[in-house]
Amino acid sequence: MIIESTQVEMLLRDETEATALFGQYNKNLKVIEDAFAAQIIARGESIRIEGDPIEVEQVRSLFEKLMDLVQSKHYPSASDVQYLVAQVKAGVGVDGVLSDVVRVTHWGEEIRAKTVGQHKYTQAVRGNDITFCIGPAGTGKTYLAVAMAIDYLKKDKVKRIILTRPAVEAGEELGFLPGDIQAKVSPYLRPLYDAIYDMIPVPEFEKLVEHGRIEMAPLAFMRGRTLNNCFVILDEAQNTTSMQMKMFLTRLGFHSKAVITGDVTQVDLENHESGLIAVQKILTNIQGISFIHLAKEDVVRHNLVARIIEAYENDQIRKQEAA
Numbered sequence: 001m002i003i004e005s006t007q008v009e010m011l012l013r014d015e016t017e018a019t020a021l022f023g024q025y026n027k028n029l030k031v032i033e034d035a036f037a038a039q040i041i042a043r044g045e046s047i048r049i050e051g052d053p054i055e056v057e058q059v060r061s062l063f064e065k066l067m068d069l070v071q072s073k074h075y076p077s078a079s080d081v082q083y084l085v086a087q088v089k090a091g092v093g094v095d096g097v098l099s100d101v102v103r104v105t106h107w108g109e110e111i112r113a114k115t116v117g118q119h120k121y122t123q124a125v126r127g128n129d130i131t132f133c134i135g136p137a138g139t140g141k142t143y144l145a146v147a148m149a150i151d152y153l154k155k156d157k158v159k160r161i162i163l164t165r166p167a168v169e170a171g172e173e174l175g176f177l178p179g180d181i182q183a184k185v186s187p188y189l190r191p192l193y194d195a196i197y198d199m200i201p202v203p204e205f206e207k208l209v210e211h212g213r214i215e216m217a218p219l220a221f222m223r224g225r226t227l228n229n230c231f232v233i234l235d236e237a238q239n240t241t242s243m244q245m246k247m248f249l250t251r252l253g254f255h256s257k258a259v260i261t262g263d264v265t266q267v268d269l270e271n272h273e274s275g276l277i278a279v280q281k282i283l284t285n286i287q288g289i290s291f292i293h294l295a296k297e298d299v300v301r302h303n304l305v306a307r308i309i310e311a312y313e314n315d316q317i318r319k320q321e322a323a
Helices: 015-022 024-035 055-070 080-090 115-126 141-154 180-198 200-208 242-249 275-282 303-322
Strands: 006-011 038-042 046-051 102-104 110-112 130-134 160-165 214-218 230-234 257-262 289-293
Touching: 006 038, 006 055, 015 024, 015 055, 015 102, 024 180, 055 080, 055 214, 080 289, 102 115, 110 141, 115 130, 115 141, 115 289, 130 141, 130 275, 141 160, 141 180, 141 230, 160 180, 180 200, 180 214, 200 214, 242 257, 242 275
Parallel strands: 130 257, 130 289, 160 214, 160 230, 230 257
Antiparallel strands: 006 046, 038 046, 102 110
C-alpha cells in the first residue's frame, strides 16, 4: 500500500518574523510539532512541511494565520498557538481570531477576540442593537462588552455608557446595606469597575462619571427610563426575573445598543425563573437581536478554569442520568 505524501515550502520575510512566529526558544514551533504527525523543518527563514496531504494543508493554513498575526504586530503566545491548533484540527475556521482588535488598554495592550466564539460575539454586537451573550465564567463576556462600550464612547458612536447588574447575589436588599447609594451598589458593580480600569485611567473614569458619560447603577434604577444614544450593558443577567428582563429590554431608545451577559448555570434567584433563560424562548428569530453562546472552549483564564467547568458539567449530567 502506497501512502500518499506531499510537501509545501513557505518563506518568511526575515529572521525577526521567524523569531516572533516560532516563539521564544521555539516554544510555538514545539507546540505545532507535537500536535501534528507531519514533519516540519524550519531553517532560518524557510519552513518545509512534509507528510499526509491533509495534515500538510492544516499546518500550512495554521502557519499562514500565524504569519498574518505577526505581520499585524501581534506576537502569538504558546497558549494562542495551542488554541489555533485545536481549531484547525477540528476543521473550524479561525478568521478573525486574534486579529479582531476590540480596544487598546491605556497602557497599550491590545484587547482581541481570542477564540472563535469571542469573535462571533464582537461581530454580533457590531451588527445588532441587542446582543445576548451566554456562557460560563472566564469566557470574556463582560470584559469584551465593556471594551466595546468604551470604544463606542471614545469614537462618539454613543453619548453615554450605562452599566447595570441585578443586586441579588448576596441575598440582601440594597436598603439593608450600609452607606450611601454609591457604597451600596459598589460591591455588586466591582467586576465592571475592574474591566473599565483596564480601558481608561481612574482619573478619566471619575471625570466621565462626574459628567454623566458613564453611569453605573443597579437594575432597579432602570425602571421608567428611556435610554437614547447609549451603550447599555446588563451583566449577571441570569439573576433577573422575566419581568425585570422585559423592563430592561423595553428601556432601549434610539441610536442605542444593549449587551446582556450571563451564565445560566449560576442562577441565584429563589422561586423565580431566570429572565435570561426565559428570554431565549421568547425572542428567537427577531431581526436586530442576536444570541451568542460561549462554551468552555472560549475560556481565556487559567487552563484549570476550563477543566473545572467541564467537571461541573459532567457532574450535572451524572445527576440527570441518575434522576
